[in-house]
Amino acid sequence: MQLPLGIEVPIPTFEQFVFIQVALLTAVAALAVVISRNLFHSALALTLTFFGVAGVYIFLEAEFLAVSQVLVYVGAIAMLIAFAIMLTRSMMFGRTSPLNNQWGKSSLFAFLFFSALLAFARATPWPAASEEIIADEALIGQLGREFVTTYVIAFEVLGLLLLVALVGAVMLARDR
C-alpha cells in the first residue's frame, strides 16, 4: 500500500488488522487512565484496558491467562479500586490539578523511555514466525501440572503471600 510522501506500508492481514484495533483500544484506554481528571473515569478506562489486555492474550493463544485476566483484574482489582475511590471521594473532584509539580519531568522521562523501548523493539531482529501451537485443554492441563511440579515452591509461596496480604488488608482497613 502506497501512502502519500512515498511511505511504503505493508497491507495487514485480517488477524493483524483486528490486532491493531484491539491494541489501539488498549492504548487509548491506558492513556485515558493517566490523563483523565476525574478519578472515576480513570477507573473505568482502567477496566477497559484490562479487557484489551485480555484480548491481546487471546491473540497470543493464552486462553487461560485471558480468562484469569478478566476474572482477577476486571472482576476483583477494578472492583476494589472503585470501592476505594468511593470510600475516599471527598478530595478528588475538580478542586485542583490531579498532577503534582513533577509532572513535566515525569512526562518527559516516560516519553524518552517509550521512545527507547520502541527503538529497541523495532531494531532487534526478532524471529519472524513462531511455532504452531494447539491451544486447548491439554495445554492448560500442562500448565497446571507445571504448577504442582516445577513451580511448586513459587506457587505455594504465592498462596501464602495472598493469604497474608488479604488478612493484612483486613487488619489495615478495619475501623478501630
Next chain:
Amino acid sequence: MVPLSWYLMLAAFLFSCGLYGALARRNAIAMLMGIELMLNAANINLVAFWRHGVGPMEDLTGQAFAVLIIGLAAAEAAVGLALIIAVYRERRTIDVDELDVLAG
C-alpha cells in the same frame, strides 16, 4: 501472524503510561492504577516472548510467570488500597504530596 515487535510496542506504551501515572499523579489511587498498568505491560511481554520462543508447547515458563504476576498484583492491590483507606481515615487526604510525615 502478528509480529512479536507489535506486542512489544503495545507493552512499551502501556508501561510508559503507567510510569507517567505513577510518577505524576497526586492521588494515591491513581498512582496505584499506574502500577497496575506497568504490571500488565510486563505480563504482555512475558506471554509474547513465550509464544514466540522455542517450543511454546513444551516450555510454559512465560505463562506460569504471568499467572504468578496476576496473583501478585491482586495481593498488591488489596494491601495498597487498604493502606490508602487507613491513611484516609487518619489524615482525611490521600494526596501523596501532603503525606510527608517521614520527610526529613
